[in-house]
Amino acid sequence: MTKKSWHLSRRTFLRGSGVSMALPWMEGMAGAASGDADLPNRFCAVYWPFGVVATPSDADKKWGWFPEGSKKEYRFTNVLESMEPLRKEVTVIGGISHPNGWSMGGHDTGDIFLTGAKLDNGSFENTISLDQLVAERFGNSTRYASLIMSSDGGVGEPTRSMTLSFSREGRPLPALSSPRRIYNRLFGQETERDATTARRRLKNSASMLDRVLEHSRSLSRQLGKSDQEKLDAYLASVDAVEQRVGRAESWLEIPKPKVNADILDLEATQEGPKEYIRAMYDLMSLAFRTDSTRVATYMMGQVAGATTIANAFPACLGLPGNWHGLAHGAGKKGGAEKLGMFDQFLAQNHSRFLQSLADAQEGQGSVLDRTIVLYGSSNSRTHNNHNYPLLLAGGSALGIQHGQYLRYSEKDMRLSNLFVTILDRLGIPAERFADSTGEFSDLLS
Numbered sequence: 193m194t195k196k197s198w199h200l201s202r203r204t205f206l207r208g209s210g211v212s213m214a215l216p217w218m219e220g221m222a223g224a225a226s227g228d229a230d231l232p233n234r235f236c237a238v239y240w241p242f243g244v245v246a247t248p249s250d251a252d253k254k255w256g257w258f259p260e261g262s263k264k265e266y267r268f269t270n271v272l273e274s275m276e277p278l279r280k281e282v283t284v285i286g287g288i289s290h291p292n293g294w295s296m297g298g299h300d301t302g303d304i305f306l307t308g309a310k311l312d313n314g315s316f317e318n319t320i321s322l323d324q325l326v327a328e329r330f331g332n333s334t335r336y337a338s339l340i341m342s343s344d345g346g347v348g349e350p351t352r353s354m355t356l357s358f359s360r361e362g363r364p365l366p367a368l369s370s371p372r373r374i375y376n377r378l379f380g381q382e383t384e385r386d387a388t389t390a391r392r393r394l395k396n397s398a399s400m401l402d403r404v405l406e407h408s409r410s411l412s413r414q415l416g417k418s419d420q421e422k423l424d425a426y427l428a429s430v431d432a433v434e435q436r437v438g439r440a441e442s443w444l445e446i447p448k449p450k451v452n453a454d455i456l457d458l459e460a461t462q463e464g465p466k467e468y469i470r471a472m473y474d475l476m477s478l479a480f481r482t483d484s485t486r487v488a489t490y491m492m493g494q495v496a497g498a499t500t501i502a503n504a505f506p507a508c509l510g511l512p513g514n515w516h517g518l519a520h521g522a523g524k525k526g527g528a529e530k531l532g533m534f535d536q537f538l539a540q541n542h543s544r545f546l547q548s549l550a551d552a553q554e555g556q557g558s559v560l561d562r563t564i565v566l567y568g569s570s571n572s573r574t575h576n577n578h579n580y581p582l583l584l585a586g587g588s589a590l591g592i593q594h595g596q597y598l599r600y601s602e603k604d605m606r607l608s609n610l611f612v613t614i615l616d617r618l619g620i621p622a623e624r625f626a627d628s629t630g631e632f633s634d635l636l637s
Contacts, residue, residue, distance in 0.1 A: 243571030255532025298575025308626030316350035318362035345369030
């Protein structure tokens with residue numbers, strides 16, 4: 193196809209004062225491609241620790257994580273009710289796990305959530321994670337091979353890793369936890385290597401958006417009306433994310449103060465974790481929409497007791513204690529509702545993320561249509577390494593069918609089988625992954 197003057201390359205950037213900002217997909221980019229077949233495939237994984245209310249009593253059923261019913265005839269409980277508008281885009285999966293994790297400690301399996309490796313007898317030799325296998329295939333097509341994030345950052349220690357991602361040699365890959373650093377990496381100074389200096393320069397100058405605005409006006413004159421509207425909406429979303437990053441950063445970097453409870457500003461304290469989680473999700477959404485990367489992972493929390501930053505998250509809902517304590521108290525009177533309320537909050541943030549991908553047009557469909565998103569934990573309830581709570585979303589353009597609640601026996605199905613199917617749908621055929629025995633045919637349309 194001949195490239196017209198108004199056709200844009202998928203690699204078009206807005207530039208200004210050393211800043212480079214990628215653009216989302218626009219109709220004007222279609223002329224340079226042959227069709228939807230040339231659009232990118234993507235993978236995302238989001239993990240949380242400590243499990244859920246997996247087997248609630250009759251009195252607590254509405255706070256159980258898993259739906260009631262099965263197959264296409266199921267009902268979300270309070271916990272996943274935010275997924276109802278996305279019902280045709282999601283599948284809830286129950287009854288499966290990594291058999292290699294059954295003999296591990298109850299809080300050790302976060303390390304193998306995306307690897308399925310067997311870590312026992314004092315051996316901490318992991319294997320490549322699913323996301324990094326995908327990154328090996330798609331990484332050369334984007335500025336960043338993968339975006340690795342966690343609420344705590346770094347790598348942690350064996351069986352208490354602060355990252356979901358492991359190299360082909362099984363080494364943990366460090367995760368980013370600062371929304372500002374992630375934002376700068378995606379949209380910041382191209383030549384600035386000193387993160388501290390980059391942060392200072394950004395704070396002491398005009399916003400990222402201001403610095404590319406002049407170029408955006410020039411580009412806008414080349415676009416059709418529909419693409420102009422998309423560009424305006426995109427710049428508005430970037431501005432909103434930038435502001436949220438600033439608010440989240442202030443909460444993340446200031447230690448929790450010891451103050452008299454009578455003078456504590458609960459509203460200000462509670463909003464911090466909310467802004468942080470939203471900012472992390474927004475950054476993944478922008479990274480996918482601008483094709484900055486096609487692989488992203490976010491470890492919302494890890495299991496190192498009360499030392500993890502994520503243990504402070506329940507306070508944003510006014511819930512007592514830390515995340516670990518909520519999970520342990522789920523079997524006590526009123527405990528299922530408390531943990532269920534927090535799981536509901538996490539699901540609401542995840543559904544918001546999925547909706548942002550579903551609302552982002554790409555070709556004849558949406559970004560979500562070509563993105564497979566895995567959301568789950570490696571505990572059913574705290575210390576139990578069976579029956580993982582899992583939700584798969586997206587990928588309808590890749591041959592995945594949704595609108596189901598699939599429940600299996602661990603004897604017949606395992607999580608690594610799902611990984612084989614995900615790889616196949618992404619165009620990365622794999623006969624096996626870890627201890628897989630087949631594929632997930634119930635997901636194939």
